[in-house]
Amino acid sequence: MQDEQPLSEQESLDLIARMINKAKCDYEDTAISALMWGGVITVCSIVAFIGVKLNMPALDNIWYLTIAAVFVQVIISVREKRRKRFSGYTDSAVGGIWISFGIGIFLLSYYANKFHVPAANSVFLILYGIPTFATGFATRFTPMTIGGLACWVMAIAAMYTTWPYDILYGAAGAQLAWFIPGLILRRKYQKAKKGNV
């Protein structure tokens, strides 16, 4: 692009629109985190359910997989931050929402284990919905907004479902809130990456 080329008014407006669009189309979200958490929570919920049905309490230890996922998440976040060449206005707000969610879910897990909270899966699903809906709303990514709403619908459904079947709503919530939106986002990212080559 040259600097001193004379621009007509229409050319100026076209250039502005083109550059804004270029920035918008540069999807830098790899969606790895959404896919990983969608997968991990789904696997943990299903294995925990099987454990109850087959009377194998040891299978409940599958939830320790989430602790391993936290370490993987830290590595992913550091790598993505290094790779990122621009940041949007919503990035830090969305980051703050997910950090507070992480702390909240950790405290809630401890609380639910200590006091044996009834219908704990509903409470977890209500919490899953908050950052998911907020992220979808802030970034105007409709699949995630719908995913957040789906978590709350699942939370209501789980309240009226007997244990251990309510565990399966956790798996469904993780799929709708993170895994499916993650797949859509990943496709967009790969499409944008191909376009940039």
Next chain:
Amino acid sequence: MFKELDPILHSQLRLAVMSLLISVKEAEFTFIKEKTNATAGNLSVQVQKLKEAGYIEVVKEFKDNYPNTTCRITQAGIKAFEEYVKALQEYLKVGQSKQ
């Protein structure tokens, strides 16, 4: 009476840089270079002009042991950009009504 178009913004590369920076919170020099297809030398000169006008902030730091330049639009830059777009729209409106 027409508002005169801001000469700092009414240039292809500077306008492209400002249009990119208005859409993001901050962007690295390499990102802007890639999106505008400009040469590093030319872009540096135009970025410096925008900085001198107070329209952008330029931060130079080290990232993974390499020098890294990040640009961010200022409040004055946002105001100037909005006024520039408004002026452009006025020009175009008059042009269309004359036809």
